[in-house]
Amino acid sequence: MIKLLVGLGNPGQKYTKTRHNAGFLFLDELVNERVLEFSRQSRFYGDLAEINDARGKLYLLKPATFMNRSGQAVSALAKYYKIKPEEVLVAHDELDLDVGVLKLKSGGGHGGHNGLRDIIASLGVKDFKRLRVGIGRPRPGMQVVDYVLSDFGKSERQHIKELYSDFFNYLPLIQGGDFEAAMQKLHSD
Template sequence: MIKLVVGLGNPGRQYEKTRHNAGFLFVDYLARECGVAFTEVARFFGEVAECKVASEKLLLLKPATFMNRSGQSVGALLKYYKLQPEQLLVVHDELDFNPGVVKLKKDGGHAGHNGLRDIIAHLGTKDFYRLRLGIGRPPAGKAVAEFVLSAPSRQESDLLDAAIKTGLDFVPQLAAGEIDAVMNRINA
């Protein structure tokens, strides 16, 4: 049963519409669907919202620590609410999938994603769920950092929105604990 949804991204207007902020975009859409707003909470080093989905309380988090230090924020919130890593869903951009692709997985490495790397380091485990939103790979000659910190094309943005909407459709099942069913459908 998922109790906390963390969207990964970087704070600040200059990063708002970048590929790397796909996770922030996801939790912003979810908060809007729930009719709730984020509030800055210093002890969690980020913005937090609380909503009800499928009759379950769901916490939403946008770390304000920048991507590379996301674990500080996630770890603080998990500890405060006494949540287990397997109750955590981290939503992030995924280079290995084309724009529009969305997949759910548990465990695994960080695959070079610095936000995931820091969360794994802070929690001391890989035992949490990840909703991976495809952004594709940079074109030849363009550095990965430059690519993820730039805005997607209009077509890529539309595909990312579609992937987010697909992921949002499964949030009630994730909150209700139907994780295997979601994995079977979303990864098919």
């Protein structure tokens, strides 16, 4: 079962619409759809919301640290609520997928992603789940850092919001512990 859903991004208004904040956008859409609210939780170094339903409690966390310190928030909340790494799903931007492609993955390395690198270091394992949000690659000659910190285009942002809304249909499977079935359905659609 997934008990903690983390969206990665950078805090601050200037990063709100950037590609690197695809994980924050994911949780913002989920919170809006479920009519929930985030509250700042300093002991968890982030903003927290909760979904309570028949499947149990699902914590939604947006770290208030910068991307390269995301593990501080994830490990603080996981330790406090005794959540195992395999019960964590992290939504993050992914350069190796085209814009708007969503893929689920179980475990793996950081692939150069500083947020994932810090979570792996903080949890001490790679065994958490991931929702990889495609942001595509920069055009030739553009630095990766400039690209990930650039804003999504309006149509790209709208497309991703629609994909997120569709993805939320798989959340009961994921939350209920049937990650493989959710992955099969997502990847076959």
